[in-house]
Amino acid sequence: MSQPVEEVRLSLGHIELAAHLFGPHEGLPVIALHGWLDNANSFARLAPRLKGLRIVALDLAGHGYSEHRPPGASYALADYAHDVLRVAEQLGWQRFALLGHSLGAVISVQLAGALPERVSHLALIDGVLPPTAAEQDPAERLGMALRAQLRLEGKRKSVYATQAQGVEARIKGMVAVSREAAQLLAQRGLMPVPGGYSWRSDSRLTLPSPQRLSQAQAMAFVKRVQCPACLVVAADGMLARHTQLLEQLPFEQVVLPGGHHLHLNDEGGAALVADCFNRFFGFP
Template sequence: MSAQVEEVRLALGHIELAAHLFGPADGLPVIALHGWLDNANSFARLAPRLKGLRIVALDLAGHGYSAHRPVGAGYALADYAHDVLRVAEQLGWQRFGLLGHSLGAIISVQLAGALPDRISHLALIDGVVPPTLSEQDAAERLGLALQAQLRLDGKRKSVYATLEAGVEARMKGMVAVSREAAELLAQRGLMPVPGGYSWRSDSRLTLPSPSRLHPDQAMAFVKRIACPTCLVVAADGMLARHTALLEQLPFEQVTLPGGHHLHLNDAEGAALVADCFNRFFGIP
C-alpha cells in the first residue's frame, strides 16, 4: 500500500470505527465504503491511484477493526448511513463524496438520496440498490429473519488451523476473490483464536434482513440524488445481468472487465477503475 496510508480510529459516541486515510489533507473529501464482509483494505489497490482526494476508507461497523453493534442491535442500512454522517461531522465535512463498492455502494445511494445536499460526488462499484421485495412477501421475510436470529445463538464461528486456510476460505466465499485480494482482506479480517484463526466480522452480518424495500421505494432514493454519479459495472460481476435496472438509472455508467471485486482482485483492474474515477472527479 501507499506510504500515504494512515490508520485511525473514530469514536462516534455510539460506536468506534477504524479507518484508513489516503491522499492529501487538503484533497476533496471522500468517504469510502466497502462491501459485505470485506473491510477498508478493499480500497488498498484503488485509493492510492486516485488523485487529489482525501479518502477515509472505513471498516464498517461489525467489520475489520471496527466495533460490533451492541447486543440486541442489528445492521440496518439506515444505521450504516448514520455512522457515515457521524464520521463526516467529526471530520467537519459538510459536503463530501462517497466511494462505495457493493454494500457500500448501496449505503452511498441511500444516503445521497436521503440527504442530497450533503453529497458532492457518488462513485459506485458494482452496486446500486439493495435486493427488493414485493409487499405480499414482507411477513414471510420477517418470520424467516426472526427464526434465523434465534438459531444464531447456538452457532459457532469457523476456526481455521492456519492463516492460509482462512485466506483460502475467503477466496471461495459467496463472492470469490483472487488470492491477492483475500490476503489483503485477511490483514484486517482474520484474528487469532484458540485452535487457529477466525474472521473478525460479526456473525449477525450473515443473518437475513428482516425487511426489504419495494422496488419503487428503492428507486425513490435514486431519483433524489442530485450530485454527479458514476457507476462502474463489472462485466462478470453482480450488476451486469440486471439490464432492466441499469436502463432505469440516470447515472454515467462504465462497464469494465473483471468480477465483482475488479478494483481489488489485481493491479490491472484497480488501474482501470482508477482511470475511470480520476476522469469522473476531474481533479488535475
C-alpha cells in the same frame, strides 16, 4: 501499488470505527465504503491511484477493526448511513463525496438520496440498490428473520488452523476473490482465536433482513440524488445481467472487464477503475 497509509480510530459516541486515510489533507473529502464482509483494505489498491482526494476508507460497523454493534442491535442500512454522517460530522465535512463498492455503494446511494445536500459526488462500483422484495408476505419474511436470529445464538464461528486456510475460505466465499485480494482482506479481517484463526466480522451480518424495500421504494432514493454520479459495472460482476435496472439509472455508467471485486482483485483492474474515477472527479 504501495503508499504510506494512516490508520485512525473514530469514536462516534454510539460506536468506534477504524479507518485508513489516503491522500492530501487539502484534497476533496471522500468517505469510502466497502462491501459486505470486506473491510477498508478493499480500497488498498484503488485509493493510492486516485488523485486530489482526501479519502477516509472505513471499516464498517461489524467489519475489520471496527466495533460490533451492541447486543440486541442489527445492521440496517439506515444505521450504516447514520454512522457515515457521524464520521463526516467528526471530520467537519459539511459536504463530501462517497466512494462505494457493493453494499457500500448501496449505502452511498441511500444517503445521497436521503440528504442530497450533503453529498457532492457518487462514485459507485458494482452496486446501486439493495435486494428488493416482489410480492413476499412481510410477516412471513419477518418470521424467517426472527427464526434465523434465534438459531444464530447456538452457532460458533468457523476456526481455521492456519491463516492460509482462512484465506482459502475467503477465496472460495459466496463472492469469490483472487488470492491477493483475499490476503489483503485477511490483513485486517482474520484474528487469532483458541485453536487457530477466525474472521473478525460479526456473525449477525449473515442474518437475513427482516424487511425489504419494493423496487419502487428503492428507486426513490436514486431519483432524489442530485450530485454527479458514476457507476462502474463489472462485466463479470453482479450488475451486468440486470440490464433493465441499468437502463433506468440516471447515472454515468462505465462497463469494465473483471469480476465483482475488479478494483481489488489485481493491479490492472484497480488501474482501470482509477482512470475512470480520476476523470469523473476532474483529476485525469
